[in-house]
Amino acid sequence: MTPVYICCGAGGVGKTTSSAGLALAQARAGARVVVLTIDPARRLADALGVRVGNEPSPVLLPPELEAKGSLHALMLDPKETFDRVVSRFAPTPEARDRIYKNHIYQHASANLAGSQEYMAMERLYELAREDHWDCVVLDTPPTHHALDFLAAPDRMANLMDEGVMRWIVLPASRGGWRMLERGSEVLASVLERMVGNSTIADIAEFFTAFQALWDGFRERSIEVRTLLSAPSTKFLLVTTPAPAARAEARLFVEQLRTHRQPLAGFLVNRCLVAPPNPGAPSFGPDPGLAGWAESVAELTALPERQRARVEVQEANIAELVRGTTAPVWRIPDLGSAVHDLGGIIRISGYVGAVVPEWGTGLGGTS
Numbered sequence: 001m002t003p004v005y006i007c008c009g010a011g012g013v014g015k016t017t018s019s020a021g022l023a024l025a026q027a028r029a030g031a032r033v034v035v036l037t038i039d040p041a042r043r044l045a046d047a048l049g050v051r052v053g054n055e056p057s058p059v060l061l062p063p064e065l066e067a068k069g070s071l072h073a074l075m076l077d078p079k080e081t082f083d084r085v086v087s088r089f090a091p092t093p094e095a096r097d098r099i100y101k102n103h104i105y106q107h108a109s110a111n112l113a114g115s116q117e118y119m120a121m122e123r124l125y126e127l128a129r130e131d132h133w134d135c136v137v138l139d140t141p142p143t144h145h146a147l148d149f150l151a152a153p154d155r156m157a158n159l160m161d162e163g164v165m166r167w168i169v170l171p172a173s174r175g176g177w178r179m180l181e182r183g184s185e186v187l188a189s190v191l192e193r194m195v196g197n198s199t200i201a202d203i204a205e206f207f208t209a210f211q212a213l214w215d216g217f218r219e220r221s222i223e224v225r226t227l228l229s230a231p232s233t234k235f236l237l238v239t240t241p242a243p244a245a246r247a248e249a250r251l252f253v254e255q256l257r258t259h260r261q262p263l264a265g266f267l268v269n270r271c272l273v274a275p276p277n278p279g280a281p282s283f284g285p286d287p288g289l290a291g292w293a294e295s296v297a298e299l300t301a302l303p304e305r306q307r308a309r310v311e312v313q314e315a316n317i318a319e320l321v322r323g324t325t326a327p328v329w330r331i332p333d334l335g336s337a338v339h340d341l342g343g344i345i346r347i348s349g350y351v352g353a354v355v356p357e358w359g360t361g362l363g364g365t366s
């Protein structure tokens with residue numbers, strides 16, 4: 001299976017930035033890489049040359065980078081992905097069109113809770129099956145909790161399995177609709193969460209039309225789960241050294257353990273000072289920080305208050321990784337938003353060692 005790197009983490013920690021950096025690092029080292037970004041900032045999207053749409057486009061890398069491989073990037077289009085899923089699983093073109101036209105579908109395909117996560121994985125699965133990539137890097141949606149992403153395929157499968165859905169499509173004569181009309185509070189709130197305010201008739205039509213797709217959905221969610229648990233799929237936890245980020249990061253580590261999914265490493269973003277990372281980078285280090293000597297010099301030159309902050313940072317990182325053997329890569333705070341290729345190139349200098357040789361990936365690291 002194609003190696004897959006998934007950058008997970010809480011909202012705003014730098015998942016999109018580090019995914020792009022990691023993908024570029026691998027392209028520099030010789031891999032044909034595709035990075036699937038989720039809602040990149042407009043300027044970053046422009047810098048990478050990704051437009052709204054679901055197809056990978058080549059990122060033009062400056063020749064002086066001497067990249068040995070290539071980088072493609074795309075931006076997730078959840079609606080278009082959902083349409084494709086429907087088209088794939090619908091038994092007939094008429095059934096497909098009936099779903100496309102249903103306005104609950106139109107709303108749900110953009111707003112269904114968890115659908116962005118699910119569609120990200122659907123698109124990831126499609127990319128991982130194409131044979132012209134040496135590796136796929138996945139950015140993940142800005143969920144409040146990093147865990148939401150991990151739970152998405154199961155949630156989608158459960159949704160398809162949920163007794164309540166089967167029950168909803170039962171004909172009214174069997175009591176289902178009458179009960180619904182009487183207003184089961186629980187059901188109404190479940191539906192409202194899923195599809196917003198809609199009439200019962202709209203919802204009925206939607207679920208009836210969708211019924212034919214359930215088996216396809218369920219099968220696909222099993223395939224996605226298989227891809228996620230393959231040894232060639234690596235989870236990287238993006239976080240920051242802030243103490244506030246630690247509890248959630250630790251929870252994520254625990255959850256990965258529960259899912260028996262090895263954690264491939266921590267990407268600690270926005271560090272005050274980032275010494276060179278473990279493992280020799282396969283290309284020159286970031287020009288801004290040439291090596292340990294420079295880092296140490298930089299550290300000792302820091303005013304005492306700032307040095308104390310670095311100590312706090314390191315104590316936090318030590319606490320973060322306690323009890324795990326996963327490697328840590330520190331990415332410095334670049335001082336301003338990373339919205340151009342130059343910034344991504346700098347970030348790539350810190351994460352090159354995440355994949356020492358793209359062919360072998362992180363091997364048995366756990």
Ligand SMILES: Nc1ncnc2c1ncn2[C@@H]1O[C@H](COP(=O)(O)OP(=O)(O)OP(=O)(O)O)[C@@H](O)[C@H]1O
Pocket residue numbers: 009010011012013014015016017018041140141142143269270331332333334335336337338339
């Ligand atoms: N190392 C860094 N130095 C300076 N700015 C950074 C760094 N990493 C990220 N940023 C900036 O922080 C902001 C958030 O980064 P990014 O969009 O990558 O986070 P995210 O985790 O993908 O967010 P979301 O959860 O909203 O998708 C962006 O403006 C980005 O340019």
Ligand SMILES: [Mg+2]
Pocket residue numbers: 015016017038039040139140141142
């Ligand atoms: Mg993002």
